[in-house]
Amino acid sequence: MKSLLLFLSAFLIFNQITKAQYVNIKINNLVVVIAKKDTLIGKDNHVVLENNSSKEETELINTNNLIIKASYQVSTNNSVWRSNLKKSAVNVRINYVFFYNGKKQKVKTQRIFYLDEERTFEEIQMAAFMDGINNTIITLKYQCMLN
Numbered sequence: 001m002k003s004l005l006l007f008l009s010a011f012l013i014f015n016q017i018t019k020a021q022y023v024n025i026k027i028n029n030l031v032v033v034i035a036k037k038d039t040l041i042g043k044d045n046h047v048v049l050e051n052n053s054s055k056e057e058t059e060l061i062n063t064n065n066l067i068i069k070a071s072y073q074v075s076t077n078n079s080v081w082r083s084n085l086k087k088s089a090v091n092v093r094i095n096y097v098f099f100y101n102g103k104k105q106k107v108k109t110q111r112i113f114y115l116d117e118e119r120t121f122e123e124i125q126m127a128a129f130m131d132g133i134n135n136t137i138i139t140l141k142y143q144c145m146l147n
Helices: 002-019
Strands: 022-034 038-041 045-050 058-062 066-076 090-100 103-113 120-131 134-146
Touching: 022 058, 022 066, 045 058, 045 066, 058 134, 066 134, 090 120, 090 134, 103 120
Parallel strands: none
Antiparallel strands: 022 038, 022 045, 022 134, 058 066, 066 090, 090 103, 120 134
């Protein structure tokens, strides 16, 4: 009886592990422009999403006065009954956190892919940081590919 319970629990654990889905996100050509004058080049990155979401934020760039982090989530619309086009959609949600000179700003975005569309896109996000009447605009740009 004990061995049967052990076998069943091992089977259930194995079953849950094999159900986990993995999505790979490749980030290439990362460029950050600060106030249209300073340009930073980031390194290429690879994010593995277990069960279609990142467990922690991925650090895209880290300098002495600028840190940009992102978390990713991928979902599908399997329950849409009115349209095959919408039923085939793949949604990519990206949450950014910009830290600049001690200030923090969050930016959210979403990409939707339909049918057999190629799962690649160019991401461009901006964050504005105010300091009195002066503002600094930070532009983040990179190529992203899901597979």
